[in-house]
Amino acid sequence: MMDQAAQLRKLSARRNPGAAGGHPRRDKTRPARRVGSCRSIAVTSGKGGVGKSSISLFLAQSLARLTKRVLVFDADLGLANIHILMGVSPRYNLAHVVRGECALDDIVLDGPGGVRVAPGASGIEAMANLDSLGIESLVRELVTLEEGNDFLIVDIGAGIGQNALRLSAAADSALLVLTPEPTSLADAYATAKLLFAKGMRRIAVLVNMASSDAEGREIFDKFQTLVGNFLNRKLALAGILPFDKDIPRLVRSQRRYLAHKPKSTIAVRMNAYARALCGLPPAAPGNFFTRLFGPKAEE
Numbered sequence: 001m002m003d004q005a006a007q008l009r010k011l012s013a014r015r016n017p018g019a020a021g022g023h024p025r026r027d028k029t030r031p032a033r034r035v036g037s038c039r040s041i042a043v044t045s046g047k048g049g050v051g052k053s054s055i056s057l058f059l060a061q062s063l064a065r066l067t068k069r070v071l072v073f074d075a076d077l078g079l080a081n082i083h084i085l086m087g088v089s090p091r092y093n094l095a096h097v098v099r100g101e102c103a104l105d106d107i108v109l110d111g112p113g114g115v116r117v118a119p120g121a122s123g124i125e126a127m128a129n130l131d132s133l134g135i136e137s138l139v140r141e142l143v144t145l146e147e148g149n150d151f152l153i154v155d156i157g158a159g160i161g162q163n164a165l166r167l168s169a170a171a172d173s174a175l176l177v178l179t180p181e182p183t184s185l186a187d188a189y190a191t192a193k194l195l196f197a198k199g200m201r202r203i204a205v206l207v208n209m210a211s212s213d214a215e216g217r218e219i220f221d222k223f224q225t226l227v228g229n230f231l232n233r234k235l236a237l238a239g240i241l242p243f244d245k246d247i248p249r250l251v252r253s254q255r256r257y258l259a260h261k262p263k264s265t266i267a268v269r270m271n272a273y274a275r276a277l278c279g280l281p282p283a284a285p286g287n288f289f290t291r292l293f294g295p296k297a298e299e
């Protein structure tokens, strides 16, 4: 663990690149905006492999098409990281920033479709090694990422582990992805229950890989009934996306699915959901990173 003085020197060098010990950097931070005007959406699920990373990317690209400024924060420690889906190879991630080996701007990469990505997963665990001053300082920097964007899409790892839950709960809303697989509903219910218990205000549900709209609707209705009866909460339906065998193929060949199949049901519905999101009331006050790491985060 770095001693505190060294940590602060590195953090301060990052904030003031011209200062002694700092290094010049490309300023990719967009113009500062009113605090709280960036809407954070946690794309989450009860189980893995349901399409969270793909949907994070689609949603980000659909929002970017509407001229929204979008940053995807990759918070998934799993293997299929979103930068692979975006065809970018990050040299650094948040863990390097935490260790003082690069600036925060260095981890933000331009991806296809006007979307940017920040690989964050391993850094979140690494932040546990910083003391409270170090965390506070880094959070102030992370918040500038939000201030420069209209939407922060957080691609979350699967499951109801503490990390995944804490990350999801820090967002303004959750987009809960489920599939017609038999265990998906029970896993999604467990996730929704824990998220509501952590104070999540809004959960929208996206049924992915449905074999028909009727099947997707039936799954949503079942889920909504469960959540209504046992948790007394309401859910929104973000959309039903069909199974499309072209998704893995296009991803493997690094081609943008939405650009390649703009008239597909998936493209049309993701675009419609992005438009609906833009019409919702503004984000709650505060921001994702302060809620995630702020003084009250552990309560």
Ligand SMILES: Nc1ncnc2c1ncn2[C@@H]1O[C@H](COP(=O)(O)OP(=O)(O)O)[C@@H](O)[C@H]1O
Pocket: 045, 047, 048, 049, 050, 051, 052, 053, 054, 055, 080, 208, 209, 210, 241, 242, 243, 244, 245, 246, 247, 248, 249, 251
């Ligand atoms: N609607 C879909 N139809 C077909 N395959 C899909 C669909 N959505 C995702 N996939 C594929 O499912 C696999 C898992 O998707 P991924 O986005 O990595 O899920 P997660 O992030 O939840 O683990 C990938 O191979 C992806 O290409």
Ligand SMILES: [Mg+2]
Pocket: 052, 053, 054, 076, 078, 080, 081, 155
């Ligand atoms: Mg993923």
